Structure formats: C-alpha cells, structure tokens
Amino acid sequence: MLAGSTKRSPRAVRRLLLAPLCLAGALAWAQTTTAPAPSRLDSRLDSRLEHLREVGRFAPAKALPELRELEAQARAAGLRTKTDFLFQFGLAKLSIGLKQEAYALGEELYAYGRAQKDNRAMAKGLLAKSYSTYDLNRLADSHRYAWEAERLADLSTDVPLQVTSAIASAQSHGEEGNFPPALAKMQEAVAIARRHNDPVTLVIALDSLANLYSQMKEYDRGFEALDEAFKLAEKSASPGRQATLKSTEFILASSTNQPQRGLRALLAALALQRQIDADSDIVYSLVNLSDSYLKEHNYSRTIDYGNQAIEAARRINDESSVATARINIGQAYMGMGRLAEGKRNFEAGLKHYEESENKPELQGVLIEYGAVLERAGDLQGAVKAYHRERALSNELFEKQRQKAIWELQEKYETDKKQRQIELLSRENLVKSTEIDNRRLQQRVWWLLALVFALSSIVVTLLYRKVRQANAQLEVKNLELKQQSSRDPLTALYNRRHFQEFMRTHMQVEKRGSGTSGEEIVGALFLLDIDHFKKVNDTYGHAAGDLVLKMIAENLREILRETDMIVRWGGEEFLAFLPAIPRSGVEEIARRLLVGITAQTIHYQGHAITVNVSIGFAPFPLSPGEHPLPWERAVNLVDMALYLAKAHGRNRAYGVRGFANFAQTSMEDIEQDLERAWRSGFVDLSIVLGSNHEAGAEAAH
Template identity: 60%
Template sequence: MKNGGRWHGRRSAVALAVALALAPACALAQATLDERILDVREQSRFVPDKALAQLQKLQPELVAASSYTRAEFLNQMSTVRMRLGQNDLAMEAADQVIAFGTSLRDNVIIAKGMLAKTYVLFAQAEVDAAHRMAFAAEKLALTTTDIPLQVQATITAGQSYAEQGNFPAALLKLQRAVDIARPPAGDAISLVAALNALTKLHTQMKGYENAAETLAELLTETEKLNSPGRMAMAKNTEYGLAIDSGQPKRALRVLQESLDLERKLGAERMVGITLVNLSDIQLKQQDYARAVQYAQEALQSSDKTRDKSTEATARLNLGQAYIGMGRLAEGKKQYELGLARYERENNKPDLQAALREYGEALERAGDLAGAVQAYHRERNISNELFERRRQQAMLELQEKYETEKKQRQIELLSRENQVKGTEIDNRRLQQRVWWLLALVLALTAAVVGLLYRKVRHTNAQLEVKNLELKAQSTLDPLTSLYNRRHFQDFMRGLTVQERADDVVGALFLLDVDHFKHINDTYGHAAGDAVLKMIAENLRIALRETDMIVRWGGEEFLAFLPAIPRQGVDEIARRILLGISSQSLKYQEHEISVNVSVGFSPYPLVPGGEPLAWERAVNLVDMALYLAKAHGRNRAYGVRGFDNFHLTSMEAIEQDLERAWRSGFVDLSVVLGGDPDQQPPPTEQTNVVSIKHAAGKH
C-alpha cells in the first residue's frame, strides 16, 4: 500500500508537467483559484497531509489556469512533499518549476523553484549545496518586482549565513527582509516571517534586548493575522528567547500554550518540535522521568512526519535522560544516534554544544573515560570553529584596511590631478599676464606645500593603521592577552634546548570549570566578566616575562621561559588558589570560579629527543582533561617519562591515563581545595606525586 502510494504520486507529478506544457491559459475564475492555492500554502506549514489532499483536488482546474498559477501549484506541491518527508518527489517538483520558468524566461518562477529546491536540500542534509542555492535564488529574486518573493529569498539567505556562523551578514540580510516586508509595499504574512527570523537571530547572537524588542512587534503583528498556526510559531520563538535569557518559568508557560495551539491545529511537525523543547526543560530541572516521556512522544511524532532533525534532537534528550537515570548503555546508544545526524549535516555549532552536554552527563554518571572522549571530540570542533572565526575576523579587518588604503590612493590621485590642472592654468597665465608671474609662483608654492603636508599626514595615518592592524592580529580583544596565533608564531621561532642546570621552561593550560553553567545561569555577559577576571589573576600570579595567552573559548595558556624545576608544581598551586580565592560580583550575584589545569616542564625529553611544542601542548591538554575527569579544581602535571624504551610517544598520546597506570609517565597532582585551609607553600601538602610501576596493571 505504501509503495503504491509513492508510485501514484510520482506518476501524477509527471502527468501534471505535461498538462502545464500543453494547456492554454484562461482568466475565468483565476482569482479564486489563486486564493485557494494561497490558502493551501499557509495550511501546509501546519498540516501538510491535509494540504496535499487539497492540492490534489485543485489539480483538474489547472488546465485552464495561467502559467504563473500552474507554476505556483507545482511550487506548493514541492513544499508539501518535503514537509511530509517525501524528498524525492519534492525535488522532482522543484526541478519542474525551474524548468517551467526557464522555458517561459520568467525569473519569478525560476527563483521560486530554486527556493523550493533549497528547502529540499536542507531536508536531505546537503547543507553546502543548500547554501549555494539559497544565495543564487536571492540574487535572482531581487531582480524581480515580486515583494513577497524578495522577502522570502532574503530571509533564506540570512538564515544560510547564520548557519555558516557569519552573523554580521545574516543580520544585514534579515533586517533588510523586515524593511522590504513593511507596508505599503509588503504584506502582513511576509512581515511576520521576517520578524520571526530576525528575533531568532538576535537570540542566537545573545542580543536579548534587541530580540525582546523584535519579539514584541512579532507578537503584535501575529495577533492581527488571527492565525493559530502563526501564533504557535511566534510562541516557539518566544520560548527560544526565554530559555536562552534565563527565564525557565516563562519558557515552560509559552511551550504549553504553543503545544495546545498545535494540537488543536493537528500540526504534527510543530508538536514534535515543542515536545523536544519540553523534554529539554525537564532535563535542565533534572526531572529525568518526564524528560524521557516528552522525548519518546517527540520520537513518535517525528516518526509520523519523517522529520529527521526533530528525531535527532529528541534522541539526544532521551540519551541524556537515560544517562541521568543510570541507564548508561541505553543513553549512549540514543546519544550517538542523535549525534550522527548532526555530523551528516556538518552542523558544527550544534554538534559542539551536544558533545559538551554529552561529556558533562557522562562525567556526572561516573563514566570518566567516556567523558574524556566526548570532551576531546568537542575540543577538536571548538578549535576548528575558533580558527575559522579568527580567519574571518582577519579577512574582514584586512578588507577594511584595503578599502581605506584604496580610498586614500584615490584621494591622493585626485589631488595630484588638481595640481596638474593648476600648473597648466599657470602656464597659460604666464604667457598672457607677465606681471602676475610672481603671484602665480607664490600661489603654486603654497599649494605644493599644502599638498606635501597632506601627503605626510596621510602617510602618518597609514602607519597608525598598520600598527593597529598588527596589534589586533596579536591580542585577544576581550582579555587583551596574547592570542593563539601570536603564541604559535613565537613558538615556531623558539629554539628548543634542554638545559643542564635546574632551570626549565613550563607550559600551563587551564580551563574554567562549569563555564557553560555560568553562561546559562547568569548570561554570557557574566561569562565574559569571568574571563576578564581570570586574565587579571593570571597577570598577578605570573611574571611580566611570562607569556599569557587566550587559547580559545574559556581556555588560557601560559608559557614560562625560565623557572626552577622544583617550582613547577608550586606555580600550578598558585594559579589554582589565586583564581578560586577570588569571587566576581556581577549584578546582584556573587560568582565563585574554579579552574582545572594541565602542566609540564618544557621542553619534555622522552628518550633523549625533545618533543615539538605542538605535541607538548597536546600532552598538557590531555593532562588537563584528566584533571577535569577526576574532580576539577585541580592540576595534573607531566613530570617526565619512565621505561620509555618499552613504549612509544604515540602510545602515550593515545591514552595518557593508561600510560601513567602502566608506569611510563610520572604525574603530579596539585589539589585546589579551600584557599582558607591551605597549608603554607613550603609544606607542599596539596601536591601529590603519583607513580605506577610498569607491569603492575
């Protein structure tokens, strides 16, 4: 029965394409048919199965319809098929729209077909292809006079930029979409769609004040539509703002209101998304039983609609709830199924957040090895995204510099042309009026002097801009510490030599404990304040000759070029206590902060050959994760290597904890503890050296 239904749908689409190519146009009852197709378009957002039935009823009337109406029918058929999970039929219909528009040389029809194809590509997790199609569709749509089409295409392009992490470009696009959609040129539905997308972007960018202002207008405009479906969409957007800005009670209330509206509509796809969000709220409140209930209901809903994105998120929530209940194997299975979808979509920001929550859940459940593995996966994505953002910022800065440089060159050439024109006029005047020669020469000298001073001033400004560019490429803008690129350039030029005396270098890598909890509880502005406080504490704890680096996110790295070998553990203790002894007063809250640290002397020399600095940092990073996995607020240090002839550096790097337990690595542990109860530094009672003999484990 199911296969027969699919075959019949495909056959109908082919027959319709033939009918569109051969049928004559007719203006009789055209407005009525267009209005009914428009009603189906709105209905398909919420109950696509009913919308499909309505479209199939309208199909016989297309024989006498205009080209535009027939193309719009095919376009809506593609959208409905996509929302029902029938992506192959949806793609076929979208391609037919593009081909039909091309045969008519109608850019409106072609652009609509390209947008329909964009949405199918998204549904198939072909994200890069979808982004390219979205940008091409917007470019074509803006050449037409169809305002709703322009708004839709601009929204889609803005959302594509946001998925790529290019938030400035996304913001410009969505603000432009709102401007286009406003009366008198725009229409109410287009304005609501644009405001909805802009509110979500402000929320994603943590601009909660702007998001709240846009949301207020969105709710006002949605009320005017008297559409339960549109109001449910607006309520879901309000939920996103409430949960991100730390208003859980408002978020729960809004979700329950939205769920009532969606169930009355029979909007199963929206019901699934809302159930996922309800399970997420229960997870945050650690009510795992209700989280499981909502996640399972969401899976049942997504199975009906074939909504793979909702299914993936529901599995992540279900896995996290199972892990919280102690059902570790079931939880891991569900979590990995959800992660697989994110990986296929190449959705790096969401994948990073999911892996971080995965590691925290496993850590709470006592699966330290699984937690470390999840943290390493998250760290790799974090480094990739950090590097991508840094390169984007550098490109934008370089582009701005080049633009200013070209503008200065244009202005200078313009002045030079003016000078040449003045000289020509002077020659003519010299030939006609000899007695004005002295005055003209004096005037020319004055103009040349002024231009010379202008050129000197321009060159001075250029030098200042070059210095600013160099500083911005070296320092982290939030903390004013060195950035990762500067440290990498420094280490590449550093000559590594093992010293015979008792003086060594040292590397310290630290990560803020429970930093996500700080952001979720107090907001991202509080998180930024915490990072600034830690940067200041590191400046106090270390010397001016030591290099302190914002390594990325909530991580810091310090390189100490020369310290006594026996003082490495003491510096780790000083860092731990210096930070934990301080608290940050933010608004009406007092925030206490701890860090976990990985460290080692530098260079590290296993088997007589110094390690490259990259491998030394990687080893310190692994020690940091051991500190995280074994309780946080402590430091794990790699002192050296034993029995190195029985192992290899590759084996140690693959699993540092196993290498330590096998007796190949000498670790020391510095405990953080309560700063008011710490013993004097000379006693070293909170520093533990841990060795395991080879062959005992």
C-alpha cells in the same frame, strides 16, 4: 535535550510558530481582503483551498494528497488563487520534511510574481524560500529572503501578509542576536493586527512576541503577551491555536524555573494536538516531554516518550527529532546505569548532527555527551567527547579569527586607497598651480620671483604632508602587524604568534642554576575555564567576554612581563614561562587556581565567579635522550588538562617527568596518559583549587 536544538533556541521556537499559525490563520484571512473579484471556477477552488488550509494547518500530511489533486487546476487559475496554492503547497511539503521541493516551489512562485509584476506573489515566494532555507541550515539566505519579503509585502495591500512578513523579519533579527530591531518589528506586527481588529492575526503576533521576549530573557513581558493571546484564542475555540500557545507557555515556564507548570502546559498541548492529528507538533511535544522527565530523573517516562517521539517523527521524515529523542533515551539509560545501551542511543543521535554539518549544535551535543559520560563514571569516554568538542571549538574559533583578520585587512585596504586618492588630488593641485604660474610669467614678468617663491612654499608644504602621510602609513602597518599577533578581545598573544615564536625559539637543554644553585627550567601552563558555556547560556555572551578579559588581566598580574601569555582557543589560555626554578612550577599552578577563583565579576546585578582547570609541565620535557618538540609537549599538557577536567575540575595536573621509559614509548603515553600514569611510566603532580584541601599531591 529539547526539540530542535541543544536547548530551546530561537530556531526551535520559529519552526513551531511559522508552520501552524502563519501559513494558515493569517493567510486564510488574507483571502477575504482586498482581492479582485474571482471567477466562478476560482471561487470554488478557493473554497477547497480554504478547507485544506484548515486541515493542513496542523496535519499537512493529510492535506498534501488533496493539494496534489488540485495542482493542475490551481496552476491554470488566476493570479491570486495560483499564488496562494503554490505558497500553501510548498509549506505543506516543508512541514513533512521535503525541504528541497519546498524551496523549488518558493523559487517558482517568486519568478511567477516577477513575471506578473505582483508584489504580493513575490513576497510570498520569498517567504517560502526563507522558511525552506531556514530548515536547510542556510540562515544567512533565510534572513535575506525574509527582509526582502517584508519590503515587498509593505508595498502590497495584503495586511495579514504584512504581519506575517514583519514577524519573519523580526525573528531573523532575533536569530542574529540583534534584539532592538527584532523587538521593533514584532511590536509593529502586533500594532498592524490591532489596527485591523483581526483576532487570528493578533494571536499569531502576540504569540511570536511572547517567544521573542523569552529569547530576550524578559519573561514577565512574555507572560503578559501570552495571557492576552490565550484570551483571544479561547474565543475562537480552536484546539490548534490553544495548543501552540500552550507550547509557548512551556518555553516560558522552562526558562523561569517552573518545571511543573511547563510539564502541565506540554501535556495539555499534546492532548490538543492529538485531537486534530497535528503530526509535526505532536513530535515536538513528545520530544520535549521526554526531556522534561529526564530533568526530573524519571527515566522510564523519558524512554517511553522518547520512543513515542521516534515513531511519530519517522512518519513525517523528521530525522532531527529522531536524533534528539535518541539522545534523551541515551541519557536515561546511562542514568539507570545501563551504560552500553545509553551510549549506543546517544551515538545514534549524535550521528545525525555530524551528518547535518550544523557545527555549533554539534558542539553543544558533544559537551552534553561529555558531561553525561563523566557523571556515569566513564572518564575515558568523557575525555574523548571533550577532545572532539575541543577540536570543533578550535575550528570554529579559527574561522572567526580569520574572518576578523579579513575584515581588518579590508578596512586597511580601504584606508590605503583613500590616502592614495588624497595624494593624487594634491598632485593635481600642484600641477594646476604650475600651469597658473606659467601663465602669470607670460603676462606679468615682474611677478615671476613672487610666483616662484609661492610655488616653492606650496611644494614644500605638500612635501611635508606627503612625509607625514608616509609616516602615518608606517604606523598603520605596525598597528596591523601588532593586531595580527594579538587576540582582539583580551589583547593577549594569539596562537599563530606563539607558533611562530616557538619555531624560532632556541631550546636550551640545561638552563643553568639560580643564585641558590637550584635548576632553572621553562614551563608550560594550559588553562580552560570550567563550565564556561553555562556562563554564556545564563548571562549572555557579553558576560562571557567579561570573564575572558578578567582571566587575561589576572594572568598578567600573576605572571611576569617576560612570560608569554596566549589566548589558545575559545576559553583556553596558554602561558609559557621561559625561566623558573623547577620547585616553583607547582606554586605557579596554585597561584593561578586561587587567584582566578578569588575574582568576582559584577554584571547586570549578578556576581559571577569561575574556576579553571590546568595542565602544566616543565619545558623542555625529555623522556629519553632527546627533548620532545614543543608541539608534543603542548599536546601532553593538554592531556593533563583533560585529566583535571575529568577528575573534578578546579585543579591542576602536571607532568613532572617519566620513569621506566625503556618499557614503554611516547606514542603509548600519548594514547592514554592516565593509564601511563597509573602504570608508573609518568610522574604527575596534582594541585587542588581553593575549594579543595590546600596543597599539591605527588602522584606516582
């Protein structure tokens, strides 16, 4: 697991860039540009601050005590000196994990700039707030502050500040996945740095551009930007700048499947960082080295670098990196067969993500945990991890769905108000016409009949338009009702519609027999796409959406029009077949497995195929005298699905019935379906996918 996230995300890249380079190199140069002549006292203070900027660029813990000594003197200095001190003081605190204190200094600097009516001070205050809220996981606030900082920086004469704010603005767009404006802003930052011929600022901009190209998967352009940055950095003889560029080379090499190049770059970066005691950067390099050796199955080095990372991270209060290192160490121990020790370390790291409330990252860590446990043979632990991830996935999916409904409702209300305004305008037009008619009646009596006729025509036309508007409103209401019961991406029914249907659905204990005398039953099928996250990570979310649409289309083709097909969660689908011969349930599962695997999606020159895992059962299920409620039946099918996941994927596990039920209970079966199956209390059937041996296995 890489530093900063479950993968090398824009978040991790941004933190590496902003701290060492942007707060030091560019801002140091800003001190020498179009500033007013400082007092002699301010000049001496500026010299000390410039020295501390060089120290704090990579070792903020060393610079912070001296900054505290200068605080009283700097707060009494002139506008420019005080502004730069508050900004540098806040970033030093942020670099050692004092996020709230750093945010408070950003607030103070912005308020000071407003009082002085100084765009430069306000822009720096907003940048400080953007960096702090970013580390506090308040991304929406961080992006808003960055964009406003860029607007104010462009009104100032501080060119390096304009470059820095343009980079922050571009990174904010990139974090939202909005790459066209992100690239435009980043290229603008490079262009400004070139025009003013400043190598330090240009290195910063080129390094940021290389990282953005990595996010966009345009790796050749990323390497081109990085090569130019390396040539400029070599002239400066700065170990810190070269270390930062080596870290970027590691990102690009890892993304282009060049592990040895990435490892060499990371080791070189660590050596340079240790020369200058760059504490926070050392932590990131150690964590990433631990992850790199983990991928090579070199578990002893994984543990060694992981322990070094924990020790270094604790010195700077970086709990996120401690957690990441713990997860890497846990995976290494599990790879060595030391399962208990590995789980203890992984759970210790996982605890940080749970406490940080960063649910998207927590979801990724849980998926990784389940996969590691599955490889280690702890299938029960893997199922529990997958269940935790699935619950979190459903929660996030429900929030996204609710947001979409709110947006749709808001649009509907806006359209409704617009129609009301149009109707009022027409009513006013009618009233105006009536007044004109009265005047005409008073002046010209012989035009009365004609005016009356015209008025009647106008009223008739308006009446028809009102009726048309009401008819359109009724159609819109029907559309809104339809949209509230359908998933917007796949056009399948959503979970809420299925729940409402099942609450009113009359279960029939015996559905009768078909023409051949065979028993007719209902059936539930729950499908989950195997390795769906890998599709999103490799090809992007647009490819993932195409996969979801393909699954929906195949379900419509394989099943009947009378069957209810539901998008149950993020990558889960539910099918309820109200009437089917009992012997045909397993055949339906086989057709679903084979039919979906046979489909290929062509996306940007790639051929994508996916498998699914399935849990299924006839419905209703009757373990005793009374049938199970539909909610418990779906839960049982979900447990069968996770058995299919844990036992190899691309297969279907079906609950056919129960045996010896007097010796157990439904609660015990739901606690551990696999144990109940192996104890003979549950009768399962197994259907293998197309890349397995054909046929269904009876499981007793």
